[in-house]
Amino acid sequence: MRRVPPPFVLACGAVLLVASCGGSRADGNEGRAPGPPVGITAAAGSATSVHVMWNAAPHGSGVDTYEVYRGPTKVAEVPGSQHMVDVTRLKPSTVYAFTVRARSATGRLGPPSRAVRARTPAVAAADRSAPTPPRNTAGRAVGSRAAQLSWSASRDDRGVVSYEIHQGGTKIHSVGGTQTAAVVTGLRPGRCYVFTVRARDAAGNLSPAGAPVRLATPGSDDGRDTAPTGFTATAHRSGGAYYIDLAWDPPRADGVITEYQIQLDGAAATSLVWGGAAPRGRAHHSFYAGAAAGERHRVRLRARLPDGTWGGYSAERTVTTGG
Structure with missing residues (x-):
């Protein structure tokens, strides 16, 4: 397993900024190119931007990323868990056509969606007055x-x-x-x-x-479908201390997951926040576990979902320092 040493040691509850790592997660459809995205819409957001949206791909469709095109030009690429983007740096009073294409984890690019058009309005000179609140x-x-x-x-x-x-x-x-x-x-x-x-x-x-x-929202949710999967925990020694190495696959969610909470021995230990691009596939993290050998720890983690709520916990793993 790839080991990623932490940039610094955290106290309980602190927030850590880390770089993303890990590869792409494949699924049962990785051998085929994805189909064209559906439900695409485009609406001007300002005189220089257009908001493009499309329907999320069904679970198990094998979509790893989406590519957004303005005419023949690729203008954005987003993770497969995201299905909207603001296209900026456009010209006022101009009609633009947009399409979206899906790419699989193995790099196969699907056909384009139907084209949708949006017209940016004219820019208002010296307009510094904001609209009233809705x-x-x-x-x-x-x-x-x-x-x-x-x-x-x-x-x-x-x-x-x-x-x-x-x-x-x-x-x-x-x-x-x-x-x-x-x-x-x-x-x-x-x-x-x-x-x-x-x-x-x-x-x-x-x-x-x-x-x-x-x-x-009505109903109940045990969080089982929102828990990280493939969770593993091992320990290694470095510089006279022990570190716990974690690896997991992010849960499928309607958006990008950038924050996780790690629980150690039944209590919240740290929050993990990606400062840059969050991993699209398997994620890795290491944290300090002390200098003593033979200590046994229980560890699990959960994700803060794009809707702002916490997802379900992963399976709990037991790891022993120096074991």
């Missing part, structure tokens, strides 16, 4: 894994181009400036969520957030 924000759960949000239109002296939906401090969705409703997917049963909506104009000015929308 009013009358409301929401309801639609089943156990989706929510429908609505709001009243914001006011702006030049016009609203788009609305951004945020969960916590993270933008998770965007719709056109004429829309006052959206459906958010990828939620979990039996969880509480808080959403806010903000308006953006053609100059890129962003409004304050509207009133938060709090809702709960």
